[in-house]
Amino acid sequence: MSGSSPPRYLAVYPGSFDPITLGHLEIVERAASLFDEVVVAIGHHATKPGFFPFEERVALIEQACGHISNFRAAHFSGLMIDFCRQIGARVIVRGLRAAGDFEPEFQMALANRDLEPAVETVFLIPAPERQFVSSSLVREIASHGGPFQRFVPEPVARAMEARYPQFYGGEQQA
Template sequence: MKRAIYPGSFDPVTNGHLDVVERARKLFDEVIVAVAHNDEKQPLFPLKERLDLLQQTVGKIDNVRVAQFDGLLVEFALQQKANAVIRGLRAVSDFEFEFQMALMNRKLEGNVETIFLMPKEEYTYLSSRLVKEIARLGGDVSNFVPSLVASFRSWRRRAFAAWDRCNTGSTSEFRKARFGQMVRSNNRSS
């Protein structure tokens, strides 16, 4: 069985990510969308939400599975009996970093190949970072993310507004403000 890992933070998952998943699933018997858990990063979407959103957007596709991983990607690939890692390349600027990572992964484990896939042209400019910035500034992200992710937009905008009010950039204050906004929003909808 040809199995591939498509790793990323997916914070949030974008239409570009979905395009790469669609391309990869045509090449492999199974594609595992692997959500990276990194304690050093402070994602906008908590790990559980990212897993849930991916499960609801790609997890129902026949040969696609969603999983979480910690640690070295090549070790996770071996645990999953995957022989390839899928990486999306949007532009030449992505290549230098991805090439370096592919060579390091090959050095760590020669039996896991890296496959580079380019998204459709309409997604070559798209990144999670840009989507978050657009949302933070109150823009419409519905053309860039799955509808399920776009539906989170309104409280995400409030979360960023709360972060701006903190005016410190402090992660702990941002998390408290964001959590308070989510709780208030959930209480109103109950």
């Protein structure tokens, strides 16, 4: 087997990332240290537009993760496991914030294993100070003028502040 190169490990980190938080960013950074390449895969739901338009979410993720050399953003619709097959990913990365996250993530991992045994699911746990942070929490705090900025990367903070000029100044975006 001499002369053959080791297999490449392409990992997918799926989510809506609406918006990407520092907890998400930590998971991307840690996954990037474990795998050859990490694809942050933004789920596209035609009936669920989200807080940030899809294209803006992609741009914010690219800005937040720009320092990670083996990262790229992509989008998918349909089954995550089909997207993994399409791009040749061997690993799905999921973050577990609290015990309540485990049961649905475990069920999804088992379903994915049943659909495609060659794709493994790896769970990463964020630092304690980020275990309670979620995109919906960030949106809720920002919508009331609260101090959400410590939970998100700087580009996201600027974009969210622009959405709420009545609280944070600046010009309102559509």
